[in-house]
Each structure stands twice: as structure tokens, then as C-alpha cells.
Amino acid sequence: MVVALFASILAGTRWGDASLTPNLALDLEGGTQVILEPVPEAKGDVTAETINQAIAVIRQRVDASGVAEAEITSQGGDKIVVALPGNPSEETLDLVRTSAQMEFRPVLVMGAAAATPTDPAAAAAAAAQPTKEAPDGPSDVAYYVTPEVQAEFDALDCTLPENRTGGVPGDPDEAFVACDQEGLAKFILGPVEIPGADIKSATSGMGSTSTGASTGQWVVNLEFTGEGTPKFTEVTTRLASSAAPLNQFAVVLDALVISAPSVNEVIPNGQAQISGSFTRESAETLANQLNFGSLPISFEEQSVQQISATLGSEQLQKGLLAGVFGLLLVVVYSLFQYRALGMVTVASLLVAAVVTYGIITFLSWVQGYRLSLPGVAGLIVAIGITADSFIVYFERIRDELRDGRPLGAAIDKGWERARRTILASDAVNFTAAVVLYLLAVGGVRGFAFTLGLTTLVDLLVVFLFTHPVMVLLGRTRFFAEGHPASGLDPRRLGVDTVRYAGRGRVAAPGQQTKGASPSDVREPVAVGSGGMTIAERRAAARAAEAASVPPHDDPPTTVTDDPAAGRPEGSDR
């Protein structure tokens, strides 16, 4: 059993993670952590779904910006925690900070994706043109496409991936130059006409003709809210009568054009159908993106922490050092208290440590779990709780020995009783860990996680390692005969009763203290107590003296503060 456990752990770590060390969280590794919370006015709209959508948008942005290993999670129900390792640039942070912004802008100019060499003469001529005082409408090319905009448009090369990372949306009342997300085209767009919040829903599905027959093509169905419908009607009315590219409107998400459908007819009811050469996936993607744009919540930064790697590693180093030192003290103490049994404690703790380390490493490989400083603290606390299980168990065994049981029976019986206690107390601990994990934010979670994990490992080790080892040890002569160094010396436990120790040998005789309840203390019965020789009895007496066991020929009394309850000699030792 134990061997199998070890083998599986070793195999798991070897095969699980090439580095054999768990990943570290930001507070140990260094990096930036941004915690976003919904703005107060949006609190009512927060559901698990909206949070997940927001996370997907942020993840998309961060991935697109090329930051590896960013960790984006929701915590505490309505918060989003973005953890970026290393030293992310301001631009990357801006990506995280801006809420997903979708807008509908009319297309003014559409061009090939590559940068067009600017003709300086043309630029100068364009600059000489007097610009208008006011636009005729959102699609007024002459007003919106100023020379600066034109120059920007010309210089933009959408074939380069770094220009297609999206970013911060432009001024809603000005023209805006953008790439499409595939890098196939670039646009000059007019001012925002419909904000993304006016989209009610977007779904992908099979398109249908006006008679209801399926066209066999994937389309995206778009529905506007009551507020958006009139705006959309207005836009389609204007665009339907325009020439290309002015008959297109662009759907812009995070400053990237995700779709620029052309309008064929006026759509009065706020129900549009975008058709094109969609596959099932691309239709679904677009529908999702449209849905993100209609996210009704925006976030604000609750905290931004940049942690330098040196500080974290110093804390980790010193913390681990302290932990190791503490463990050494525990080892010394348990050896002192329990002699050879202490070795079992130490071995069990080691097994628990190895198993925990293996699981954490495994989890960081499979689940992307990262060990944080509170997590380390949780592990150190766990030392006590884990060791406690062994202590409870050993004390129970000793109690049984004091009752005069031979070791084998004492181990069985002690285990039976200790098991209940260990299970009950660990259940409480685990409950605490689970509750904390589910409700907490930030560091508390890392802590709760390791606490829960170590509780389970503790149970595992006690059941599968410590107890079997005890049973095996109980069969060795060293322990079964109660060698003074074994920590299970019956004489030291106040039992020097006649015990049949197997193979015709009889353990040291003397007097029996039955400790199940203090009332049961008996007088020694020398007669008929297993037929001892006088020599044996003397040897026993010497042994008893050596073990400094007080004479047991008086009823045990208690130390009370009542002087009237006179104490017999020797009972206060």
C-alpha cells in the first residue's frame, strides 16, 4: 500500500512536471496583479455569466498582446483577478483596465491591409483643403477624413500582427482608423452611432429566407434593444442608399473591426441578420463577440500591485527556512517525547510532506495552480495539525497499554478510538477550508486551498502509512517487548502487570492499574497471578524500582486544593 503510494507520487511528479517544482504565485515570483470589481451602478447586473464573458474578453486581449501565462480568474463572486507575471508594460495593463467596448461606426474609407506609401504632395494638397465647420452626417467623408487621419490610415499596416492586438477605443465623436481582426483590410470609420450596450442579443444559426426555408448558410442574428432599434433604423436607412464602401457599418470591439457588413435594406424592427461566408465556428465567434459588446457592466480597478521578484523570493526563502527550522524542532521534540515512536511521527510527516509536494506540483502542472505566500503559511500551519493526528493516535495506544493490553491489541483498539477523533476533527478543519475557499478573495483562497489539501493528505497518511507501519512495528520484538527506547515501554506507562508476551515468556509482573475509570484501581494479587517464581518476582521489583514507579498499595487520590483530602505518601510524584 505504502510502496504503491510512494511509487505513484514519484511517478506523478516525474511525469507530471519537468521542473519538479510547483509554479509560484505572483507574490513569490514577482509580477503584477490587478483586481477589478464591477462599478457600483453595475452591481445589480453581475451574474456568473457576465463575469465569465468579461473574463473571456480580457483573456482574449491579454493573449493577443503576447503576455504568456497570464492568469485571469473570478473570485468572490464578482471580482476579476488578473495576474500577469514579470513586468508587463503599461499598454498591457491598459488592455486589462478598459472595459470591453463595442461600438457601431459607419465605414468611410476601406483599403487594403498593407501600408500605402504616402505621397507627400497629395498630403500637402489635402492639408490645404479647408475643412468644413460641421459634418453633414456621420458618414461625411469630407469632414471626418482630415489629412492627419488620412496620413495615419496610410501609415497603418494591418498585415503586422502587432497592429491587430486591439486596444483602446477612439474618441466616439471623431473619425477612427482601425484594422479588421483578420488583418485583411483597414478602415477609416466615422463617429460612434450605436454603442454596444444597445445590442440585446446575438445568436448564430442557420439562415432562413423570408419564407422560412433554410438557406443552408451560417448567419448571425442580431437583435437590438428598444433604445437601439430606432438608432439602427436610422443608420440602415442612410447606409442602404449609399455606395460602397459607405454602405457598410463596422462593428468595432476593442478598436478592432470584427465585422463590417454592408446594409442591403432598411431594417426597421431592430432584428438584423448578418450573412457572409461564415463557418459554424466563425458565426459562433462573432455572435459571442457581439454579446460581449453588449455587456452591461464595466469594471474599475480595486487594486493594482506590482511585486518585485526579489522581495517575493526573499520572503519565500526566509519563510521556508523558518519552516524547516520549525520542522527540525518538531522532530527533536517528538523524538524526545516518543523515543522510537517519534521516528514514526517524523517518517509520517516526511511522507505527508512528499505527498503534499507531489500533489501541489501535479496540480500546478495540470490545473495551473500557483503556490502563494499565504499558501506557504497554510502548509506550515498544517505541520501542527498533521502531527496532531499522530499524537492523538500514539496517546491512545499508550492509554490502551496503561489498561494492560498487550501491544498488538493496544494498537488495534487505540486505532479504533483514535480514528473517530481524527476523522471528526479533520472534518471540522476541512469544512473550514472549503467555506473559506468558496467565499474568500485573493490570498485567503491560496491559504484555504493548502489547508484543505493538507487535511486530506493527513487523513491519507494516517490511514495508509502511519497505522500500517504501527501494526508492522507492533510485531517486532523491539516494540512488542516494550524496549525502554521504543516509547512504548509498559513499565514507563505505569503498567507492570503480568502479561503473556508470547512464546512462553511472561512480561514483568507487578501490579495492575486498570485505568478505564479511576475507580477500578485494584490491589495487586500476587497469588495465582500466572505462577511466578520468587526470582522473577524480585527481578520485577527491581525493574519497578528502576522505572521509579511509586508503590501502588494505596488507593489513588487526587490533588485537590482541599487540604482535608490528605494525600498518601508517594501519590504526588
Place this chain on the structure above:
Amino acid sequence: MATGFAQWGNDLYTGRRSYDIVGRRRTWYLISAILIAISAVLLVKPGLNPGIEFRGGSEFVVSGVDTTDQQLAIDTVQAIAPEESPRVTTVGGDSLRIQTAQLTSDEVEEVTGSLAAAFDVDGSQITSAFIGPSWGQDVSEKAVTGLLVFLVFVSLVMTVYFRNWRMAAAAILALFHDLIITVGVYAAVGWEVTPATVIGFLTILGYSIYDTVVVFDKVRENTADTLEQTRFTYAEKANLAVNQTLVRSINTSVVALLPVTSILVVGAFILGAGTLRDIALALFVGMFVGTFSSIFIATPLEVTLREREPRIREHTAKVLAARAGTAVDGAPVPAGSVARAAAALRPGGHLGQGAQPRRKGR
């Protein structure tokens, strides 16, 4: 010493030596009441010192500096934000922590840059954080929610396990006792309360209940047959249980406290302010008080509550009456004093081995 300790454990187990913990419960209650009162006063004055997570603001930590000249740091910050009055503390041997009111993200970058220049360190050695004032509050709110949910859960679990709501009630009361005293000590030390501290406090919940459950499990075992016998009162049986688990309690608390202490020492004297130090202090006090309360508060409380049960009360009265009747001098024996004077229990007055039950198996 170890021999003495083992011997002491034996005596505790057999009842040869017994500390009258339950009987002297008024003393423990009084001590606890005084401690709680002191903690309450400490919470008002000086009160808890909220960390930046609860105040909101910006914080910079410059690590690995050659000079911990605080004025230099103050001047550096004020060159960029003149109206600021930064709080500068030295952390560990070679780090400075500078806390200001909230700066804009541009200012944060500027300050980081000029701090790096002023202290001649690399920019990567500077940690900067901006924390909104709601963050710490949020953590604490969540913590309190967690606490309440946990209490409900644990009360249910314990009530089911011990089949007795009074045990759960006593454990919860002891838990609050631990929590208040720990928070009081934290206030007295005057370290800043950070989310790490909150984590420490939350851990105490688990540990306090955990430790109490271990002790109560023994109490439950010992008192299971209380009503079937007339030798001992419930209180006496519970007291024996506490005495029997005393060795385990001492060993466990020593083993649990050793690592925590070493972290506390390292944190307080080497690392300076930080997650580890804050957690360690809360844990150290909490575990210490938690072990104490499991023995001296939870069990006596449980006995006090249980003695209100009519059945237990009648039983106690009956036992004491019988004892008073058989006592040699006829003097009434006060409840809780574990004098074993019942006439039937004279040692040696048993019927020999023939009367002993046969043990099955081994």
C-alpha cells in the same frame, strides 16, 4: 524529565493525579473575563492599526538598498507629489516601504523611476501597489461572511456528531473567546492589520474548533455511561477526560507552535512587515489561546451547560447525596471535588479474577 513526563501522563490517565479543572471553572471564567475585558479595551485604545489595504493608497517597497535613509525617500516622493506626506518604514534589513495617499498611475511610474534613481537600485527591485479603499473592506466582509457560514456548518456538524447541541454551543463560545483575545493582542502589538492578518484570524477559527473537538471527543467517550452509574457525577467524568487528554494537548500545542514560532521570529526580526509575519503573530496567539480554551473554557462551559439538563442535574444530585450518606465524617461533599469516597470502592474489595469479564480475541 521524559520519564517524569510519562509518569505524569500515567497518573493523569489513571486518575492517580487529577487537576480539578472542571471544579474550579469559576476561576477560569474569571481569568477569561478579565482577558476579554482587556482585549476589548485594547480594541478601543490603541485599537487596530489598519494597513494600507484598508485605508487605500499607493505603496512602494524598495528592496536591496544600501542606505535606508528615510528622508531621501520622503524627498523623492515629494519632488513628484509635493502635497504628499509619505509614511516610510524600514522593512527587514535592506528594504524601505513608502506609503502615500492614492497617486495616479503616471505618478506611480514617476515615483518608481525616481526612487530607483535615488536609491541606485534596478527598477525591478521596486514593488508598487495601488489599493482602492474598498479592497480591505471587501476582504473583511467576505471573511465575516465566511465566519458566519462556517459557524452554522460547524454547529450542525458537531451537534450531529456529539448528538448534543450543548457541546457545539460551548465550542462556539470558546471560539469567540479565542478570537477576541487574539484580536486584542494584535491590537496591543500594534502591527498593521492586513489581509494576511485576516487570514490568520480565520485560521484560528479552524484550529480552535479542531482542538476543542479532540478534547470533546474524549469527554464524550468518558461520559457516555454517566447515567448508568452512580459513582461519579458528569462533571467528574468530564474532568477526568480533560486530564487524560492533557498530555496530548500539551504535545500538540508544542508541535504546532514550534514552526509558527520560528516563522514569527524570522518574520519579526529578519523579514519585517509582511504576509508571513502577520499570519504568524495571529496564529501564535490564536493557537496558544485555542489550546488553553479547549481545556479551561470549552469543557467547563460544556459541563455548565450540560448540568442544566434535568437528567444530568438529577443524577448529580443523586450521586452527591449518596456520597454524603456514605462519607465517613458525614460532611457534605461539594460538587466537583473528585473525592472518591464511595464505600463500595475500597481497593481490594473486589471478587478476584473470576469476576472479571473474559476478553475476547487476544
